[in-house]
Amino acid sequence: MSNELIRVENIKRYFPVKNNFGQVKTVVKAVDNVSLTIKKGETLGLVGESGSGKTTLGRSILQLETIDEGQIYFKDQSLITSSKEEKKQLLKEMQIIFQDPYSSLNPRMTALDLVLEPLLLQFSKTEALEKAKAILTKVGFTEEMFSKYPKEFSGGQRQRIGIARAVVVKPEFILCDEPISALDVSIQAQVINLLVDLQKELGLTYLFISHDLSMVRYISDRIAVMYLGKLVELGPAEKIFSEPQHAYTKRLLQAIPIADPKKARAAQAENEMNHLEEIDTSNQTEWVEISPEHFVLKER
Numbered sequence: 160m161s162n163e164l165i166r167v168e169n170i171k172r173y174f175p176v177k178n179n180f181g182q183v184k185t186v187v188k189a190v191d192n193v194s195l196t197i198k199k200g201e202t203l204g205l206v207g208e209s210g211s212g213k214t215t216l217g218r219s220i221l222q223l224e225t226i227d228e229g230q231i232y233f234k235d236q237s238l239i240t241s242s243k244e245e246k247k248q249l250l251k252e253m254q255i256i257f258q259d260p261y262s263s264l265n266p267r268m269t270a271l272d273l274v275l276e277p278l279l280l281q282f283s284k285t286e287a288l289e290k291a292k293a294i295l296t297k298v299g300f301t302e303e304m305f306s307k308y309p310k311e312f313s314g315g316q317r318q319r320i321g322i323a324r325a326v327v328v329k330p331e332f333i334l335c336d337e338p339i340s341a342l343d344v345s346i347q348a349q350v351i352n353l354l355v356d357l358q359k360e361l362g363l364t365y366l367f368i369s370h371d372l373s374m375v376r377y378i379s380d381r382i383a384v385m386y387l388g389k390l391v392e393l394g395p396a397e398k399i400f401s402e403p404q405h406a407y408t409k410r411l412l413q414a415i416p417i418a419d420p421k422k423a424r425a426a427q428a429e430n431e432m433n434h435l436e437e438i439d440t441s442n443q444t445e446w447v448e449i450s451p452e453h454f455v456l457k458e459r
């Protein structure tokens with residue numbers, strides 16, 4: 160049996176950019192011919208600078224974006240060609256945790272109601288209530304907190320509600336799009352550990368988008384690197400850090416803060432020089448497996 164949960168084949172998502180007269184001036188290739196697989200039970204980290212297309216790729220997998228080309232399979236079933244009803248069933252097993260837990264939670268609903276909401280579509284009131292309370296307890300809430308509103312909670316607590324809402328429907332897959340970057344640094348690790356614990360306990364598969372490379376290294380089994388809409392490298396997390404292959408991956412890794420000030424200054428100088436030139440990937444069309452499970456985009 161295949162250990163693939165998700166397979167993405169050659170997907171494209173282009174956005175037209177209009178000029179002042181409403182004419183299409185150019186297109187942004189937000190996702191440009193990306194293929195990858197996500198294995199059951201793994202965490203695939205997705206990194207790349209702002210605007211490289213990470214969110215668009217994640218949203219495309221969840222069918223929150225309509226792709227222009229390509230195929231997406233979840234458990235060997237196409238999300239593109241399956242019927243509306245089949246797709247609805249498949250998408251129930253795919254959830255998302257957002258970056259900003261405040262804007263994604265209805266401010267007029269209590270913590271308990273927020274977690275009950277997705278459950279009431281599937282279960283009786285009694286069953287839903289039992290499940291909602293259990294998951295809120297699991298993410299660290301006490302009974303007194305159940306009836307409070309989002310504004311009465313800290314950012315970390317609000318994100319715990321977001322996490323509870325996502326996992327309570329027993330999904331297979333969760334897209335975590337910068338789930339901790341809006342949180343205070345002091346509580347980021349707690350939220351990450353909660354995600355790791357829940358993954359182990361519930362057998363979840365994550366696509367984890369983040370700017371924080373050391374966090375991604377810590378949490379990911381494999382890492383995918385995106386640059387201007389293209390996937391430029393994909394491999395085991397340790398390999399990406401120890402033997403980065405693509406020029407862009409190398410540049411990205413150089414930007415990690417270094418504790419030693421002397422080394423940090425040297426790295427910064429080199430980095431500033433490198434930033435002057437854009438990396439040209441226009442002739443890179445070959446996706447080459449340079450060592451087991453380590454892929455890099457190369458020229459033909």
Ligand SMILES: Nc1ncnc2c1ncn2[C@@H]1O[C@H](COP(=O)(O)OP(=O)(O)OP(=O)(O)O)[C@@H](O)[C@H]1O
Nearest residue numbers: 174187188189207208209210211212213214215216
């Ligand atoms: N709905 C849209 N309409 C037009 N352009 C869009 C739309 N959504 C995204 N884009 C563009 O597509 C590109 C990729 O955006 P995306 O949000 O996927 O990047 P990202 O890697 O998630 O960035 P960040 O790290 O800042 O979140 C950007 O140039 C963005 O401006």
Ligand SMILES: [Mg+2]
Nearest residue numbers: 213214215336
């Ligand atoms: Mg994004």
